[in-house]
Structure formats: structure tokens, C-alpha cells
Amino acid sequence: MDLDQYYNDEFEEHIRVANAAYGEMREPLARLVSLSAAAIRAGGKIVFCGNGGSAADCQHLATELTIRYLEDRSPIAAIALTTDTSTLTAAGNDIGFESIFSRQVEALCSPHDVVIGFSTSGNSTNIIKALEQAKSIGCIAAGFGGRDGGKMVGLADPFLIVPSNDTPRIQEMHITLGHMLCGALEMELGLL
Numbered sequence: 001m002d003l004d005q006y007y008n009d010e011f012e013e014h015i016r017v018a019n020a021a022y023g024e025m026r027e028p029l030a031r032l033v034s035l036s037a038a039a040i041r042a043g044g045k046i047v048f049c050g051n052g053g054s055a056a057d058c059q060h061l062a063t064e065l066t067i068r069y070l071e072d073r074s075p076i077a078a079i080a081l082t083t084d085t086s087t088l089t090a091a092g093n094d095i096g097f098e099s100i101f102s103r104q105v106e107a108l109c110s111p112h113d114v115v116i117g118f119s120t121s122g123n124s125t126n127i128i129k130a131l132e133q134a135k136s137i138g139c140i141a142a143g144f145g146g147r148d149g150g151k152m153v154g155l156a157d158p159f160l161i162v163p164s165n166d167t168p169r170i171q172e173m174h175i176t177l178g179h180m181l182c183g184a185l186e187m188e189l190g191l192l
Contacts, residue, residue: 013169020163021173028158029177029184035140035158036114036181037188044112045077047139049101049130053171054118054144055082061178069182073191079108081130101130111138119143120170122150122161131155144177146170 036046046065048058058080065078081104082088091100105115115134117127122145131141132155143156147165162173185191 013166014172017162017164017166017169017173018176021177024163025160025173025177028160029180031158032114032116032142032160032181033184033188035142036185039112039114039140040076040185040189042112044110044114045079047079047081047105047109047113047115047134048118049081049104049115049127050118050144051124051126054120054174055080057118057171057175057178058082060175061182064179064182065185069179069186071186071191073186076185076189076191081105081108098125098129101126102133105130105133105139106137109134109137109139114140114142116142116144117152117156118145118174119150119152120146120167120174122147122152128152128155144174146173 039046048062050058059082062078062080065076067075081101087104088100091103095103109115115130117131119127128151131143131152134141141156143152143159145152145156145159146162146167149159149161152159160177162170164170164173
């Protein structure tokens with residue numbers, strides 16, 4: 001293995017995807033910031049859900065909002081539906097893995113909330129069902145995806161589709177865009 005070549009190739013692909021995302025993500029991110037700020041002002045919250053590495057991103061971003069991102073400030077209401085192992089395992093066992101997030105959305109969300117589903121393929125059944133449930137109760141159903149957007153196209157809106165087919169590159173852009181969401185919300189809500 002040529003580690004130097006691997007290193008160069010990985011950085012070059014990261015930069016290529018970052019440049020492509022830079023050209024395409026401004027409008028959907030701005031809409032997500034605006035809708036999320038309106039939700040918080042109306043007493044709502046930001047709710048995140050995702051699988052695997054995306055589950056970790058959900059926890060990360062919910063923490064940035066509830067605790068702090070850049071500066072000490074008042075908390076922003078946010079939760080990750082990926083953290084309660086008792087809920088996740090009971091739902092997976094009793095009603096099926098495809099419903100682990102939609103059941104929580106049904107129980108915990110109200111029309112003032114923004115539910116953000118993360119799926120690099122856009123085809124994760126449990127994310128699709130969570131967004132469908134969110135829409136059915138009047139929430140904003142937003143998403144972070146990749147590739148061609150998969151089945152989340154037409155369901156998630158706003159939908160930040162990272163222009164790549166490479167899961168690691170998609171996830172890198174998701175956390176970058178997620179951090180931008182956190183920072184922009186702090187500024188938009190006048191918390192800094």
C-alpha cells in the first residue's frame with residue numbers, strides 16, 4: 001500500500017466533494033436555518049434521527065444545540081432519537097426496526113418541530129417512516145442525504161443532498177453542514 005498516494009487521493013476527493021457541495025448547499029441550508037429558527041421561536045424543537053455513523057452525527061448536533069456550539073448561550077431545544085437504548089431495542093423487538101424513529105416522532109413531536117433525517121443513501125426505511133410520521137402531524141420533515149437522494153426526494157424538504165456516491169465523503173459533508181446549521185442558528189436566534 002502506498003500510504004502517501006492514499007492520503008493524497010482521500011484529501012483530493014474530500015476537496016472535490018466539498019467544492020461541489022459548496023455550489024449546491026447554500027439554498028437548502030438557508031431554508032433549513034430559517035425553518036428551524038422559526039420552529040424554535042414558536043416553542044418547537046429540532047429532532048434528529050439516523051443510523052450508524054449518522055446516528056452519531058445526530059447525537060453530536062443535538063448536543064451542539066442544547067449545550068453550546070461556539071459560545072456560551074441559552075440552550076436551543078434539540079434531541080437525537082438515537083440515544084435511548086431501551087426505546088430503540090423495545091421498538092426494534094416489539095414493532096420492528098423500521099419503526100424505531102417514527103414511533104418516537106409520534107410520541108414526542110408536535111407541529112412546531114423540525115424533524116431531520118440523515119441517510120447517506122436516502123433509502124433508510126426507518127428514516128422514511130420517521131419523516132412520513134413527522135409530516136402527518138404537521139412537522140417540518142427535512143433531510144441530509146447523498147447520491148441521488150433516494151426515496152427521500154419529494155419527502156424531505158429542505159433536503160441537503162451531498163453530491164457524492166461515497167459514504168465517507170457524504171458523512172463528512174453532513175457534519176460540516178450540520179455544524180453550519182448550529183452556528184447559523186446561534187446567530188439567527190441572536191444568542192451570540
